[in-house]
Amino acid sequence: MTTHDWQDTSASARQRARALLAELTLEEKLAQLGGAWPGNETVEGNVAPMQDVFSRGAVPFDDRAEHGLGHLTRVFGTAPVSAAEGARRMVELQRRLVGTSRFGIPALAHEECLTGFTTYGATVYPAPPAWAATFDPDLVERMAAAIGTDMRAVGVHQGLAPVLDVVRDHRWGRVEETLGEDPYLVGTLGTAYVRGLQSAGVHATLKHFAGYAASRAARNHAPVSIGPRELRDVVLPPFEMAVREGGAWSVMNAYVDLDGVPAAADRALLTGILRDEWGFDGTVVSDYWAIAFLVTMHRVAEDVGHAGALALAAGIDVELPDGLCYGTELADLIADGRVDEKLVDRAVSRLLTQKAELGLLDPDWTPEGAVDETVELDSPRNRELAGALARRSVVLLDNDGTLPLAPAPARVALVGPCADDPLAFLGCYSYPNHVLPRHPDLGLGLDVASLAEALRAELSHSEVTVSPGCPVREPDTSGFAAALAEARAADVCVAVVGDRAGMFGEGTSGEGCDAGDLRLPGAQDELLSALLELDTPVVVVVVSGRPYALGAHAGRAAAVVQAFMPGVEGGAALAGVLSGRVVPSGRLPMQVPRDPGGQPTTYLHPPLGGDSEGISNLDPTPLYPFGHGLSYTEFAYDELAVDATAIPTDGRVEITVRVTNTGDRAGSEVVQLYLRDEYAQVTRPVRQLAGFARVDLDPGQRARVSFSLHADRTAFTGADLRRVVEPGAIGVFVGRSA
The missing domain is CATH 2.60.40.10 (Immunoglobulins)
Structure with missing residues (x-):
C-alpha cells in the first residue's frame, strides 16, 4: 500500500522521481547528491588518490544520513569482510539511514568491479586487456552478468566499470584497466560488459570521461593536449557506443583537464556531447574527490562551494565518495542567488529516477529483503567463466616449434620473478592487490595457483624446478647465478617475467604506477639476455598489465607468450597452453613495441606516424602488430x-x-x-x-x-x-x- 505518489509503482520512474523531488527541502536534495564512506576514516593507505588527506575529519555516518543520502561507498570493498558480514553491514547501514531521514529513502550502494566484485573472497577474473585479447564479446557479457548477479545478491546497485579509455601511450599505469588501443574493439567489448552487468540489475559506470589515457608523458592525472579530431574519432566512440547501444546508466568523469578545461567542470563534454548529442539520460558521478580537485589540483575554483557550483553546472549529478563540495558551502551560494536551485533539482531528479529504476523507492523495499547472506562469491560458475576467459586470452606471439611441450620434457627450469607468484595474475583493482596488502595475515582470500603450481600439475611426469632470478622491480641481480644454473641443467627453460600490480607507486603496473619507458621492470631484461645466451631453449612468458618492448630479444627465444593478468585461473590456462592441452587463440589488443622509447604510438596512425622511410632514424614499427596471435594449427x-x-x-x-x-x-x-x-x-x-x-x-x-x-x-x-x-x-x- 502506497502512502506517497513517489511510491506508486504504476507510475514511471521519472514521474516518481519528480513527485519525491517536490517534497524535499534544499538540505535533503543536496544530501541525495553525495555519498558516505563508512569506515574510510580508519583505513591506512590509499585505494583512491589522496584518500588519506580527504578522509581526515570525515563526518560520522549518522550525521551524514540525517537528511538522507545518495550513495553508500564501498561497504564491501574497504576492509575485508565475508559475503555474510558485508551483507549484514549493508542491512545495518541502510536501516540506520532509513530510520534517520525524514522520508526513509535508501542509498544506492556502489562498488568497484573491474576484475570482478572487488571484495574479500570474490572471484578475480582476468584484467580488461585479457578480455580484449579474447576478441569475444559474448564471453565478456557472460562474465559481467555473473559479476552483476553476485553484487546484486548482496545489495549493491552500481558498479564502477567498465574503463573505456583508449590506450594512447603504453607507459600509462592504468593500461591494465583498459581494453586496448582500438576504439572499435574497446567499444564493442565495453558495451558487452555494460549489457551483462545491467542484465543482472546493477548499473554500469563508464569511465573515465574523457581523455584520461592520453595524458602527457603517460603520467597519471597529467594534462591532456589532444585535438578535437582525436577526441571525436578515437577517445569518444567507445563511450558513445556504450551509451547508445548498451544503454549505460552512469558515467564517471576523468580527473584530467582537456586543453586546460578540467573534465569535472566541462559543460561541453558532460552535457553538450554526452546528453545533448548522444541522448544520455542517466547519472554522471564524480571520480573520487574529482570535484575537490578543482580547488587543489586544477585551481579553477577558490573553495569547495565554488567547485561544487562548477561541477553541478557542467553536469556532474553525484559527488563521490562523499559530499564535500555538494554541502553547506554550495547551499550558501544557492541561498545567495549565485547558483540556481534548478541545477540541484536537475541532478536530484536524475538520481531519484535511478533509485526508482532499481526498486529503492518501492513501498515494499526493506534492507533485509535486498540481500542474500548465503551467496557464494567464488562459485564454480565463476571459476568456469574465469577459466574460459583466461584460456582464450593467452597470446602466442612467436614459436619455433618448441611449443607445445609435448611430449613433456624430463626437466623444466621455471625462471623469473613471476614464475611462482599468484599475485602476478591479478590486476590492481583485484581485492588481493588493492586492499589486502594492508592485511598480510589474511593471505589472498581465495585459491590462486601460481604458474609453478599449475605447471607441476600439468607436467606431472616432468621435474619442474623454480628459481626467481631477480625481483620484479628492484635491480637486484644476485639471483642470476642460481637461475642460470637451473636453466643450463634443464631440457627447456620457461622464463616468466612481467609486472606486479599495485597502487600509487606500490607496483610496476596499476593506478599511479606509470613507467618511464617500456623496458621490463627491474633487472628482468638483463635476466632474459643472460638466459638467451645459453644453449637451453627459452620460452619467454610475459605476464603483465602493459606490453613491454621485446625487440632486444627478438629471434633469440624459442617461443614468446603474452598473458595480460589472466586472473585466478591464469596458472591453469598458461600451463595448458605450454603443454598443448589448450590451443592458443588470443590476439593482441595493443601492439608490442620493438624499442622501449618508441612512445607514444599505436597502430592507429596516419602515414606520417609509421615507417619514416629515411626521414627519421627512429622506426616505430612494432615487434608484434595489433591483432597478432599464433596457434598450434594453421x-x-x-x-x-x-x-x-x-x-x-x-x-x-x-x-x-x-x-x-x-x-x-x-x-x-x-x-x-x-x-x-x-x-x-x-x-x-x-x-x-x-x-x-x-x-x-x-x-x-x-x-x-x-x-x-x-x-x-x-x-x-x-x-x-x-x-x-x-x-x-x-x-x-x-x-x-x-
Whole structure:
C-alpha cells in the first residue's frame, strides 16, 4: 500500500522521481547528491588518490544520513569482510539511514568491479586487456552478468566499470584497466560488459570521461593536449557506443583537464556531447574527490562551494565518495542567488529516477529483503567463466616449434620473478592487490595457483624446478647465478617475467604506477639476455598489465607468450597452453613495441606516424602488430568477396571470406576486417579495425565469415570538425592481424 505518489509503482520512474523531488527541502536534495564512506576514516593507505588527506575529519555516518543520502561507498570493498558480514553491514547501514531521514529513502550502494566484485573472497577474473585479447564479446557479457548477479545478491546497485579509455601511450599505469588501443574493439567489448552487468540489475559506470589515457608523458592525472579530431574519432566512440547501444546508466568523469578545461567542470563534454548529442539520460558521478580537485589540483575554483557550483553546472549529478563540495558551502551560494536551485533539482531528479529504476523507492523495499547472506562469491560458475576467459586470452606471439611441450620434457627450469607468484595474475583493482596488502595475515582470500603450481600439475611426469632470478622491480641481480644454473641443467627453460600490480607507486603496473619507458621492470631484461645466451631453449612468458618492448630479444627465444593478468585461473590456462592441452587463440589488443622509447604510438596512425622511410632514424614499427596471435594449427583465407563496388553514403556492403583450418588440430581463429580511406580531406589511419569474428574450426573444416558493413563505419571528423561519411575509395582488408 502506497502512502506517497513517489511510491506508486504504476507510475514511471521519472514521474516518481519528480513527485519525491517536490517534497524535499534544499538540505535533503543536496544530501541525495553525495555519498558516505563508512569506515574510510580508519583505513591506512590509499585505494583512491589522496584518500588519506580527504578522509581526515570525515563526518560520522549518522550525521551524514540525517537528511538522507545518495550513495553508500564501498561497504564491501574497504576492509575485508565475508559475503555474510558485508551483507549484514549493508542491512545495518541502510536501516540506520532509513530510520534517520525524514522520508526513509535508501542509498544506492556502489562498488568497484573491474576484475570482478572487488571484495574479500570474490572471484578475480582476468584484467580488461585479457578480455580484449579474447576478441569475444559474448564471453565478456557472460562474465559481467555473473559479476552483476553476485553484487546484486548482496545489495549493491552500481558498479564502477567498465574503463573505456583508449590506450594512447603504453607507459600509462592504468593500461591494465583498459581494453586496448582500438576504439572499435574497446567499444564493442565495453558495451558487452555494460549489457551483462545491467542484465543482472546493477548499473554500469563508464569511465573515465574523457581523455584520461592520453595524458602527457603517460603520467597519471597529467594534462591532456589532444585535438578535437582525436577526441571525436578515437577517445569518444567507445563511450558513445556504450551509451547508445548498451544503454549505460552512469558515467564517471576523468580527473584530467582537456586543453586546460578540467573534465569535472566541462559543460561541453558532460552535457553538450554526452546528453545533448548522444541522448544520455542517466547519472554522471564524480571520480573520487574529482570535484575537490578543482580547488587543489586544477585551481579553477577558490573553495569547495565554488567547485561544487562548477561541477553541478557542467553536469556532474553525484559527488563521490562523499559530499564535500555538494554541502553547506554550495547551499550558501544557492541561498545567495549565485547558483540556481534548478541545477540541484536537475541532478536530484536524475538520481531519484535511478533509485526508482532499481526498486529503492518501492513501498515494499526493506534492507533485509535486498540481500542474500548465503551467496557464494567464488562459485564454480565463476571459476568456469574465469577459466574460459583466461584460456582464450593467452597470446602466442612467436614459436619455433618448441611449443607445445609435448611430449613433456624430463626437466623444466621455471625462471623469473613471476614464475611462482599468484599475485602476478591479478590486476590492481583485484581485492588481493588493492586492499589486502594492508592485511598480510589474511593471505589472498581465495585459491590462486601460481604458474609453478599449475605447471607441476600439468607436467606431472616432468621435474619442474623454480628459481626467481631477480625481483620484479628492484635491480637486484644476485639471483642470476642460481637461475642460470637451473636453466643450463634443464631440457627447456620457461622464463616468466612481467609486472606486479599495485597502487600509487606500490607496483610496476596499476593506478599511479606509470613507467618511464617500456623496458621490463627491474633487472628482468638483463635476466632474459643472460638466459638467451645459453644453449637451453627459452620460452619467454610475459605476464603483465602493459606490453613491454621485446625487440632486444627478438629471434633469440624459442617461443614468446603474452598473458595480460589472466586472473585466478591464469596458472591453469598458461600451463595448458605450454603443454598443448589448450590451443592458443588470443590476439593482441595493443601492439608490442620493438624499442622501449618508441612512445607514444599505436597502430592507429596516419602515414606520417609509421615507417619514416629515411626521414627519421627512429622506426616505430612494432615487434608484434595489433591483432597478432599464433596457434598450434594453421588457417588459410580465400574467396574474399565484396557484394558491391559502390554504395551510397547511407548504404551497407556485405564482405565475406572463406576460412579453412589447414592444420591437424581444432582451433579458434579471430578473423579481422580492416578499412583504409585511400584519400580523404584530413589524414586518416593507415588501417583501422572495422569488424572481427571468432570461428571455431576442426581440422579440415571450412567456414564462410560475413561482415555487414554500414557506410557509417567509414565516418570521421572532417576539416570543419563535423562528422562526415565522405565519398571516395575505401580499401578492404581481411586477415589475422593489422
